[in-house]
Amino acid sequence: xxxxxxxxxxxxxxxxxxxxxxxxxxxxxxxxxxxxxxxxxxxxxxxxxxxxxxxxxxxxxxxxxxxxxxxxxxxxxxxxxxxxxxxxxxxxxxxxxxxxxxxxxxxxxxxxxxxxxxxxxxxxxxxxxxxxxxxxxxxxxxxxxxxxxxxxxxxxxxxxxxxxxxxxxxxxxxxxxxxxxxxxxxxxxxxxxxxxxxxxxxxxxxxxxxxxxxxxxxxxxxxxxxxxxxxxxxxxxxxxxxxxxxxxxxxxxxxxxxxxxxxxxxxxxxxxxxxxxxxxxxxxx
Numbered sequence: 001x002x003x004x005x006x007x008x009x010x011x012x013x014x015x016x017x018x019x020x021x022x023x024x025x026x027x028x029x030x031x032x033x034x035x036x037x038x039x040x041x042x043x044x045x046x047x048x049x050x051x052x053x054x055x056x057x058x059x060x061x062x063x064x065x066x067x068x069x070x071x072x073x074x075x076x077x078x079x080x081x082x083x084x085x086x087x088x089x090x091x092x093x094x095x096x097x098x099x100x101x102x103x104x105x106x107x108x109x110x111x112x113x114x115x116x117x118x119x120x121x122x123x124x125x126x127x128x129x130x131x132x133x134x135x136x137x138x139x140x141x142x143x144x145x146x147x148x149x150x151x152x153x154x155x156x157x158x159x160x161x162x163x164x165x166x167x168x169x170x171x172x173x174x175x176x177x178x179x180x181x182x183x184x185x186x187x188x189x190x191x192x193x194x195x196x197x198x199x200x201x202x203x204x205x206x207x208x209x210x211x212x213x214x215x216x217x218x219x220x221x222x223x224x225x226x227x228x229x230x231x232x233x234x235x236x237x238x239x240x241x242x243x244x245x246x247x248x249x250x251x252x253x254x255x256x257x258x259x260x261x262x263x264x265x266x267x268x269x270x271x272x273x274x275x276x277x278x279x280x281x282x283x284x285x
């Protein structure tokens with residue numbers, strides 16, 4: 001009998017296919033491949049073959065990216081809340097967007113950014129100096145509601161009215177929800193966009209007050225060299241998660257490209273690259 005995560009991973013890929021995010025065009029080029037790279041096309045075709053992508057025209061503009069964000073959010077919503085036995089809490093998983101009422105400053109660690117943003121709007125010189133680098137807009141967020149004292153004190157009296165009056169986790173302290181994870185969803189990684197996720201990560205790191213949330217990237221990029229441009233190194237992004245890592249590894253090995261095989265091995269063995277199925281459990285830490 002398949003586990004919950006195994007079933008969710010299968011449904012995740014089925015949605016990418018049924019929503020025409022992962023497709024193959026009439027020339028045999030998958031939607032996540034770089035047409036100018038033979039290696040990219042080979043690896044992407046191999047993965048698509050394993051996942052049984054159908055032939056459709058490639059989605060234009062931002063549509064595939066937006067759908068990829070939504071499908072990643074749904075995958076986390078179907079898995080992460082089921083880990084209450086190892087990560088209890090009142091969790092919310094949301095896809096952010098231009099119309100969303102939720103923004104970074106909606107959370108306890110970043111609430112001060114709203115006041116800063118208003119101040120910058122009124123001061124042209126400060127706006128020119130700071131720009132808007134401090135305002136981060138993750139694709140998908142996981143956040144936790146503060147807890148009632150009766151929940152914290154279940155089984156044993158942990159808190160009372162004398163102390164712990166500034167702790168974010170206590171609802172009685174009137175705090176905002178706590179940002180637990182920021183998930184950046186990149187359907188592909190191209191040279192002009194590869195560092196966007198790093199910029200977002202550094203903004204979350206530098207501008208927080210309190211606990212740093214998990215900061216991860218999910219991608220369907222087929223080229224190990226481009227994956228390495230984002231995954232190698234530490235200090236900003238926790239880890240990069242591939243939408244189909246076992247399938248990617250098989251495809252890269254089938255390509256016979258020694259440099260790519262070695263690079264992917266380094267990323268995996270160095271724990272800089274994991275599969276989408278690892279993400280819910282890693283977020284439970």
